[in-house]
Amino acid sequence: MLRRKFLLGLLSLIASSACFAQLTIEISGAGANRLPIAVASFAGENKLPAAISEVIQFDLNRSGVFKLIDTAGVAAPEVPSPDFSQWRGRGADALVLGTVNSLADGRMEVRFRLFDTTKQSQLEGQAITFRTETARRTGHQIADIIYQRLTGLPGIFSTRIAYIERQGKRYRLMVDDSDGQNPQAALISGEPIISPAWSPDGSRIAYVSFEKKKPIVYVRPLGSSMPFVLANFKGSNSAPAWSPDGRKLAVTLTKDGLSQLYLLNADGSGLRRLTTSAGIDTEPVFSPDGASIYFTSDRGGSPQIYKIPAEGGNAQRVTFEGSYNVSPRISPDGKTLAYIARNNGMFQVTVQDLATQQTQILTDSAKDESPSFAPDGRTILYATEVGGRGVLATVSIDGRVRQRLSSAQVGDVREPAWGPLAK
Incomplete structure (x- = not known):
């Protein structure tokens, strides 16, 4: 049996015909006790614009959970019973084999199998039909299946991220695959x-x-x-945040003076004020x-994180360590608060266990901003600055x-937001 201790853990958006630069991922550090897995090249995938096996390898490697075994020079047809001893000899505990075929209707089909080389048994086997242009998406889908089968946790490789890219005086709202390899502009503007928010x-x-x-x-x-316009009241309208059911949004407005929190329906109706403070x-x-609803407020003299009942009421302070804590985000299980804390003049991604109030600084950079949890709660996406340029x-x-x-080739990149699990 593969060891359970390895539990470490959309649409086409075309606003311009311009090509956008793909993001490259540089990985540092590694999860402990990574699972050795071999993903062999899929037979027939050379006819695709993106090799499905390479997409799977890249996804599993960047998860930090798996150790990729070199498969170069090994002929590995997709068969019900491969040479397990060969792969065990290479150090692989798990093995993925696959084949891509053309169908009569113009679509493609990929068949893949996931094996436990120790028990010499098949753990998963599926056939997926797809169109050539969605080969990358299909690779992410298979990586999700493999990840969930081996860890028991949902994979997030098919999810998407949004971020703001600025080049000169031009701003783009970008939507991309979670690996940064499929950037599309949802909006291009000469204004910020x-x-x-997804x-x-x-x-x-x-x-x-x-x-x-x-x-x-x-x-x-x-x-x-x-x-469509959600909020265009007198003064500033900013910081939208969706309710979990998608029916309402919280926003920050200055229509009545200082920046305060308001709640409104997703169609822009039903505006209601939530906070009333002197800060x-x-x-x-x-x-x-x-x-x-968690939020940032300086009502106590310095920026800190507070929370208030979603229907309104008294606010409670949540962060107490340090004099500057902003940009709250809550993990999908509701147990962890991520935010940006100022430490010795450095702005860093920090997490706090909401039950114990214990905190941990996660980064060593100096200008972090906009943390965003992955839908599985195991990874945080954020923006930081390197060489005077914003990066993710x-x-x-x-x-x-x-x-x-x-x-x-990408300009200044800021304000990322990780989308939900793919439906």
Whole structure:
């Protein structure tokens, strides 16, 4: 049996015909006790624009859970009973073999098998039909299946990320695969775009645009070029955050004076004020159960994280360590708070166990911002600065595995948001 101790853990968006630079991932650190797995080249995949086996290898490697075994020079047809001793000799505890075939209707089919080389048994075997242009997505799908079969946890390789890219005076709201290899522009503007936020079902993105020379909150259905205005009140409209059921959003407005939190329906109706303080209340985020909203406020004299019932009421302070804590995000299981803390002049991704209030700094960079949990809660995506340029990075929840997503052709990249699990 493969060891369970390895439990470490969408649409086409085309706003321009321009080609966008792919992000490269640099991995540092590694999870302990990584599972040795061999993913052989799939027969027939040379006819595809992206080799499915390479997508799977890249996904599993960047998870920090698996150790990839070199398969170069090994002929490995997709058969029900491979030469297990050969793969055990190479150090592989798990093995993936596959074949890609063309179908009569123009589609493609990939068949793959996952084996336990120790027990010499097949753990998984499926056939998936797809179109040539979705080969990368199919690779992510298979990587998700393998990950879940070997760890018992859902894979996140088919998920998507959003971020803001700035080149000169041009801003782009980008939507990309989680590996940074399929960037698409959902919006291009000559004015700043900030604060992208995914709807819980992944079908819409809320964001703030300065297109009208003031911050206005919009919601854009993916696959559509027609956003609608969610909040355009007097003053500033910012920081949208979806409720877990997708029916409401919390926003920050200055319509009545200082920045305060308001709640409104997803169609823009039903505006209701949530906070009333003498300070600045901003950056709301719902708890996974929808019962509470966490936010940043300087009502106590310095920026700290607070929470308030989602229906309104008294706010409670959540962070007490340090004099500057902002940008709260809650893990999908509701147990961990991620935020940006200032430590000796450095702004770093920090996590706090909400039950014990114990904190841990996860990064050693100095200008981190905008943390965002992966849907499995095991990885945090954030923006940081390297050489005066904004880049994206990820860190595992225990701080062991760090990755930097970068490209020499991409400008300043900021404000990432990790989308939900693929449906």
